Amino acid sequence: MKKFMDKDFLLSNDTARHLYHDLCEDLPIIDYHCHLSPREIYEDVRYDNITELWLGADHYKWRQMRWAGVEERYITGDAPAKDKFIKWAETLEMAIGNPLYHWSHLELKKYFGYEDILNTDTAEQVWELTRGKLRDPSMSARNLIRASKVQVICTTDDPIDSLEWHRKIRKDAFEVQVLPAWRPDKAMNIDKEGFADYIARLSEVSGVDITDFDSLLTALDKRMDFFAANGCKVSDHGLSGIHYEDHTDAEVNAIIRKRLEGSALTDQEIRKYRAAFMLHQGRAAHKRGFVMQLHYGVQRDLNKRIYRALGPDAGIDAIGDSSSAVEMGRFLNSLEETGELPKTIIYSLNPNDNAAIGSVIGCFQDSSSVSKLQHGAAWWFNDHKEGMTEQLKSLASLGLLGHFIGMLTDSRSFTSYTRHEYFRRIMCDLIGVWVENGEYPADEKRLEAIVKGISYYNAKNYFDFCCNK
Template structure:
């Protein structure tokens, strides 16, 4: 088997046959971090660094691990200097999925077969410069070539979505929809909370000096997102918190927070529990999917927080958090009434999440996320799903990508991993052949499209 050849990730012939049945299916991506301005401007990328690494903290972290100075990662060094630094250490990151993703991008998107190293860096730089300068090599065209059918950006709750209004007039395919992200107005213990709340009030023309005004602004935001085709809320937190909290109690906490009063841990939890339930009610009324991204410990490496130019890369995961107890009230309140997708970046939580998903017909497991979206992580999670829950109730792959070039490579890695897992089961006599072919098609495309985008014909 050659590097990234046609048998990449396959252990048997059944896996290859299954993959061939799904490899050309369109991509539907319910969660990514696309730069909509980049897509809207639709200009050529200037070089390989801009395409592959300028916005990718996965790359930055690995460069730091191999001793590359920050100047050549997020600093003021030229893009070529940064690319040469990355290429020099690239063979040293083999085994990490980033090594495969970027090589897949080069081979599948740019048609460059050279493996990245110090010896090939100059050649790849020059060759990619020529390719990226071609008139047809622009964001919108690339998305179409990758067969991206529908994609959802991640948008802050206070956004007015001006780019979305423009892109809908300019581009028919892929259909690009916003996703309602509420983290910044929920996490009132964070420094940016007050600024985010004020921005929400200003953008949606509501007096947010009391909780009623804040909730009116939040509802206006929700309505605006819905008008522009939003089909999902996206809510990230370290630990989800849900239990009944009275409006008057939440209002006292909210006003105190606006006034700069120091809040207790219990007060912070009470406000979050109140707001999460209200968000759930809004999503239910609009028939949106509600996505929970659980377990991220933000800013763990404090050095990276001291200088904004150094960006992301200091977040971690931990097994030490409570999930089952904390979302019990939310899940039971919305039992069979609201589609809920649970993502966890920590593999030790998958068993708990899969048993929760099994207990509720409206709860789905999200794709192996962040540190787990590798062939190893994907296969491990897929096997866990089949052990406890059902593939047909899996929410499917999301790219979570910050760069357009990786939409197809991340999707390919998932579909190959899926084909390998199901192919193994087929070879072991666990699944009939026709059932296996139907299953991989459902998980790759038809299931996620039905879950997230069933309303699309109404938009």
């Protein structure tokens, strides 16, 4: 029997152990998509206790605690911080096979030096240990980033954001690049409550009187140029699906006027608007050299009672099934036809879409970039052992795994960087099994290029980040 989470955790053979320990374990991290707060990075925040660090904004954990029947006051309510942590420890005991079990123990080991098991018997001990450690200056936000060997962080930022904290970080000469990422979802979601109010704020920030689609695009372009001037290299879009609907400029101008006047839109009008909006975003990304990230396949805020109490990102989202490989192809082709298809990463929350993504993006690769279109890392409900393995296997079967840009955190926590370790171990084990099964040669030179590339170098080159290593 193997020891629980020892140094060879998830590494099942000698080749896998060599690939991980000798080739990629100590490589830096490029976190090209996350939800960290630039303000907290600038202010170098410290946490009083592990509840603040772990449970303050982690809807992954909230969701599992509700699954365990924990009262909401111990999750997002007013219960004492220590009691909340003990409830999390109780929940974790039952999380066999869940990535949160592994992530929690990886974080305790890496950042707190704790190598035992977190459960109800040890919760008190872990609470005291972590609280004492968190008093040390080495546990500040910036020092956690440094300890994780992070070189680049791309946050997630709205077009109306002033980017104040990014500019302050840059002036402060923090050695880690903290760059904004363009996330214009609120301008795209024309059917959502508050759309008109948001457009009014965008109009004010951009200095453009937004009365129709053309003026909206002018405002967005101005803000996108501002983001580019502040180091932005990526855009990011949260979509229910990658849809395409034929439309004319006149139709889309009429649709947004109708919405700003307070009238409801038909489903077809919403689809036409979103198609026009995303085509412009693709062209705008291409013009500025941004990498466009498309996250789709989500149903958001299903539990309206919790949504009314807590708002979005409360652990009440789920996998959706509104995707269409046909429409994805039409969308990408519309940009390709005019030579305006940017580097693009496509992620689906629905693992059933893996093969569709791989087959569609293979139609749009060209010599302008190595693997110009990427099948994004296993995301959200898929970033566990099976989900990561299936995404890697699908990409390998349909494309070129050796050019994959690898893992990201997609997290709000400064201790989530162990997800890169988790991913690298899973990736090395998969490749190690293939080698030892005789499915790929034990060619050290090529294996080193593949493993180091997926872990670090492919992302560095794909995004053209200026890193030291």
